[in-house]
Amino acid sequence: MAKARGKKTTTSAPVKRDPDATKAALLKSALTLFEKKGYDATSVQQIVDDAGRTKGAFYHYYESKEDLLHELHDTFIDYQLELAHAVLARDEPADVLLAAMVSEALMEPLARYKSEISVFLHEQRFFSEKQFAEIRAKRDEFEGCVVEVIRRGIDSGIFKDVGSPRLIAFGVIGMCAWSHTWMSQSGQYTPRKIGEMFGEVLVSGLRA
Amino acid sequence: MAKARGKKTTTSAPVKRDPDATKAALLKSALTLFEKKGYDATSVQQIVDDAGRTKGAFYHYYESKEDLLHELHDTFIDYQLELAHAVLARDEPADVLLAAMVSEALMEPLARYKSEISVFLHEQRFFSEKQFAEIRAKRDEFEGCVVEVIRRGIDSGIFKDVGSPRLIAFGVIGMCAWSHTWMSQSGQYTPRKIGEMFGEVLVSGLRA
Amino acid sequence: MAKARGKKTTTSAPVKRDPDATKAALLKSALTLFEKKGYDATSVQQIVDDAGRTKGAFYHYYESKEDLLHELHDTFIDYQLELAHAVLARDEPADVLLAAMVSEALMEPLARYKSEISVFLHEQRFFSEKQFAEIRAKRDEFEGCVVEVIRRGIDSGIFKDVGSPRLIAFGVIGMCAWSHTWMSQSGQYTPRKIGEMFGEVLVSGLRA
Amino acid sequence: MAKARGKKTTTSAPVKRDPDATKAALLKSALTLFEKKGYDATSVQQIVDDAGRTKGAFYHYYESKEDLLHELHDTFIDYQLELAHAVLARDEPADVLLAAMVSEALMEPLARYKSEISVFLHEQRFFSEKQFAEIRAKRDEFEGCVVEVIRRGIDSGIFKDVGSPRLIAFGVIGMCAWSHTWMSQSGQYTPRKIGEMFGEVLVSGLRA
């Protein structure tokens, strides 16, 4: 598993580029490699080789490998959370909100930040320590938004009361989150289209 | 030559234990640790320490760390696949089959082999090389069973045609598979109960 | 993840030294140890200890232990091959060439690169795989030069035709190559002197 | 180098054979493997796998891996030494003796004990410790026999005095000993034939 570690390759002459480009290049390389091989199996050496930079540059911009992972998550978590809150703020019935939540706050970001989210979903299980408390909190907050939509639907009589709204929310999130494992084989279906399909099934499935 | 390895002089005698117990203890420790920290982040040393055995014993029973992972998967993959085929073989309408598939072939094994499946779902992304081809094939076969149920439902007019049966199947599997990330916080709900809940939502959501 | 390797806390600062000196010191220590104990029986730990360096430094300069062996061979193989070709290029009778080949291309390099050649001669039997194909090819090319001298001698009537020129060449090479096993006990005789002695015996032994 | 270590293979049911056969089978397997991969690079596990026996059997018959090497050498050293003494005992002129020594005491055993001698010649450099003192002594005694022939030739005026008889003896031995590296490619030439060829060259080369 993730055994094919690359050999150190002697990098060519130091490239002078603008700092932001270097930082971004490192992030991009790391993202690609994390997605392909996993965080643990990706070495800093591989990241810098892939980015055409050096270890020194890496540690100039990032405190640690974990720090980079942190930044990687920050790029989409806030975005996704904002979308969820925006959906929740709309003055519309729960069934419309749920469809929007699935399509706009869950599937659309998955298209936009496919790699980031894929990495996040694979590594999140370890997020217990302090450095990830904040991200964990935001993830929980996101979950809360979905739960809230379900609850509103039940309270307003639009959705039948199938049991715990929380578990239903987990089901909804899982249905969408899991798509990162097969999204690349989804053919002509766009994430948005898939979101509509899933939303349609879920909404009719929950309707009273 | 000129190498005096293993010239044990002051070490205690090797402890004779029940072979089966040793192998099982190693597997159990590995399972727990893989689930908690991930495959890559778990070292063989940690496994043997946890099992109260030695590295030598580990490599006496397993060819490699990966070999153990393999064995770990073998314990449930066949079981789950058999259940899926059993459901498919029943002479019942598609809606009943789908509910059974969700509840019996997806959620029930998740309760029984929670840790094994949790590890599998986290590490499966790397299963591209030959050593995991067989497991990958079985996973694909399982997916095919779920797709088949959806297809039958659409063909018989019980389910509405929401688009690709395959993507719907992925949604169904995702909803259930994802539960391994939150199952421990599911309170009084058993996997079977959750399965019934999910099945109810999905079946009504798909009904024509 | 969840792996805190290299979280150096109480270690002394890395010592900055002359890179070339470090690489050379490692090569020198390896050479000495390989000659004394053999390649297989020499550990990287022993090499770095002997050189007063660390394992990290070793793998900074060499991809592997085998890579070092490779470099070690490269230092003399080309030199020796060049000498053989130079002898062959001279416009002189075969008996003179053979004496020169023995003395200059065989024994002299043995004095200059005693350790390297000693290591090479001991380990060459394994040189079948691709990574040593090049070295093997050069060794074969060297053998070809000696064969060529013998053949010329026979063709020109200077040497008697004792049978296969190739086997005679092997005998000549063996007589010289074997000297690495006893060279250190050769007393006041220099390799050049020994080469002259061997050359004299061989040339008169082959003369028609 | 010698990297391709075999995997442990599960041996079939314990074979009950006569003790001598087991011991001999182990020796034979070890011999083959030592010759192919070297002593250090050959593991006891590989030896027992190759012989279709178990480790327990190995350590029942041999005290250690080194002990086996010892026995391996004992099978030919005495034989070869005896031959050398037998040649020396003949009442014939030195040139005849030298030819006989080369052909009968050097090359002929090489044909008979090719593998054993090949292993011996590769590993002998480490024979400094007490456990090999005896073998080392016999090797030195053998060398002495060859030196004696050369010395007699010079003393009797049959051979010219080219310098140190000892170094000449080393050259003679080297010419023959080296043949183990290429003997398998010697085509239709038998060791005896090669011995006659080498003897002819050496004797005429040394003749006064």
Next chain:
DNA sequence: TATGAATGAGCTTTCATTCAT
């Protein structure tokens, strides 16, 4: 006579990180 589980030191190699320049 023979087994094979168990040992534990040692192996080659990798790696995140530091720091003089």
Next chain:
DNA sequence: TATGAATGAAAGCTCATTCAT
């Protein structure tokens, strides 16, 4: 801002050897 030599702990794995059975 950036380099890359150096660190040293730890990784996965191998091995000669022991010994209860």
